[in-house]
Amino acid sequence: MNTIQIIGLGAGDLEQLPLGCYRKLKNAEQLFVRTADHPALTDLAAEGTVFSSFDEVYEKHDTFEPVYREIADSLLTLASEGDITYAVPGHPLIAEMTVQHLIDYERQGKCLIRIEGGQSFLDPLFSALRIDPIDGFQLVDGTSFDIQRINMTQHILIAQVYDMFSASEVKLALMEKYPDDYPVTIATAAGSKQELIRTVPLFELDRSAELNNLTTVYVPPVTEQEERLREWQTFRDIIAVLRGPGGCPWDREQTHESLMPYLLEETHELLAAIQQEDDEAIAEELGDVLLQVFLHAQIGQDNGYFQLEDVLNKVSEKMIRRHPHVFGDVKAETSEEVTANWQQIKKNEKELPVSLLADQFRFSSSLQTSFNYQKEAAKVGFTWRDSEGAWDKFQEELQEFKQEVANGTTDDQLEEFGDLLFTLVNIARFYNLSPEEAMVKANAKFRERFGYVEKRVAKDAGRFEAYTLEELDGFWNEAKQLKRKE
Structure with a gap:
């Protein structure tokens, strides 16, 4: 079985490339590169080194995953004819999906690979940004960026922000949590002679001209609690403080039993907001219900019986277990089949x-x-x-x-x-x-119509005693007529 020798080109020009890697690149009989757009390759080409790139593959696909897969498949085919050398930017094992595909092929017995290393872009990036990774950092792929996995208290490094389109996608995702004017740093070719470091407000991220395959976007930690209120951990910290020493006396006194009326009240207020189709109110009332969940979870943790992770574990297990048609191999094509499966699984659980x-x-x-x-x-x-x-x-x-x-x-x-x-x-x-829903509707209707009666009374005499029941009933009928005209 022939071998694919994988070499990392580092984060900059030839001056950053280890001597051993340089020699292997110079002596390679068949040298292939993921992209020719790299300072080290520019220098090697000037020295007469011949190589073939896969840049044309990028033009064939709209997303990056099929690009990486096609490159890996092409390398597998090339390797069947003899040993080859494959060079990638940075370190082969850091943010390099084509190498991960080749590793999978090696595990399947389809090829042999040998990784020669190369300088990661992280070391010069940390130096250029003057940050210490011991504080905690996340390295994420800009082509598959998921804002929900981001911890706002850590250094965030977003690699593979190639162009304006990918920068725009990253920007919009970040704006779901970060302020629009939050400072972010665009670092290109860190550590090389072409290094360019520029800090801009988040909303200008996709307007920078210095975006290429050597670009990394850096988002500094959010230190002020008021700026990370969209973070789950922030809310959890707030509840822990309220329940902790020096916190709120009322919150510290609460028990599961004492909170029961509040959970009922908040749930009914949420149902009312849903009934009124008031999205802003729904968001607010959902927060109030969520507050009750976090309070109960914190009480459980304070008492040493359970904590929020146990709550998440139980409900996640339940959702996976009761949806075998999604997470397993059970077939359920209709809502009726799903409900039947759910009830049977629920019955078997108890x-x-x-x-x-x-x-x-x-x-x-x-x-x-x-x-x-x-x-x-x-x-x-x-x-x-x-x-x-x-x-x-x-x-x-x-x-x-x-x-x-x-x-x-x-x-x-x-x-x-x-x-x-x-x-x-x-x-x-x-x-x-649903009798419960019917009663909720009836109560809401009564409240709305009686509110109109109150307004009419306040507008005229100002006192209920000044009206007969027939007159008040007339106001009630006016409210009914107005509702019908809406």
């Missing part, structure tokens, strides 16, 4: 309950609990054949409630009224309606 109604109680809503109980009972046939049976039962319960109102005790009236509500929930189930 021990057989002592009752079908186990786990169906909802502390937050008696309406939802009633709906859940009746739904589970219906699954085993304990239900009316059709909605007519539910309507008949409603009429029966209505009469019983009226009788208790006329002659019964308060306890009896309360019991019969509960039965009446229960049958209404059953009717809702037959028509695939």
Whole structure:
């Protein structure tokens, strides 16, 4: 099996190239390079060294991944005819995807490779930027940049920002977290005679003329907490401070039990925002719900029982386990098939309950609990054949409630009224309606219309006592008419 000798060209011109690498490049019988756009290759060409580049491959594809794959495949074919030498910018094992493909081929037994090294662009880059990597840094690929993986408290080095297009993509991604005018540094050919270091505000990143395959974008750490409020860890730190020594007395006193009413309240406020289709309010209310999650996670950590990572681990495991049609080899083409799979997996996860109604109680809503109980009972046939049976039962319960109102005790009236509500929930189930959602809508409607009545009262007499019920009801009807005209 023939060998592919891989040599790193370093980050600059020939003066940075180790003598051993220089000799191997000069003596190579067949020298191929990923790109001819490199200062060291310019110098070698001037000395008479002959090589072939893969620059034309870049013109054939719209993204970089197929470029790297085609180059690796071409090298594999060339190596089948004899030993070859392949040169890449920088160090072969740092930000060089073609080499990673060749390593995969070697593991598959398709070729032999020998890596000769070469100076990484990182050493001269650290020197040029005057930064110490011990503080923590991330080296990321500008062609597959994911802002969600960025830690704003570390030095960020974004390699392979080749041109204006890639710089624009990186800029837009960074703006999801960083301020538009945040200072970023464009470093080109660091450590060489052609070195160019320029700091610009983030919004000007793609307007620089000094962008090529030797360009790295540097984003310094964000030291001010107020400038990294979009970072998950920042929010976690804030909660830890509130709960820690010297933090907020109220937050420090909270327990899982004491926070229960707040979680319910914030959830209902979120549902109201969703109902109103108010995106800004949805974002704010989601934050309030998230606050409750982080508080409970911090309490768990403070008590030594669990922490946020355990919460993430459990829900991630559950999502993967219950979506085998996405993360496994199960087939599910429709929502109905997905739901059926989900329910079966959920059933297999738990021990057989002592009752079908186990786990169906909802502390937050008696309406939802009633709906859940009746739904589970219906699954085993304990239900009316059709909605007519539910309507008949409603009429029966209505009469019983009226009788208790006329002659019964308060306890009896309360019991019969509960039965009446229960049958209404059953009717809702037959028509695939959520009683909880219906009640939310009714409350929202009442609040809106009564708000109009309040405005009319305040505008005229200013006191409810100055109006008869018929007059107030007239304001209510005005509110209904105005809503219909919208």
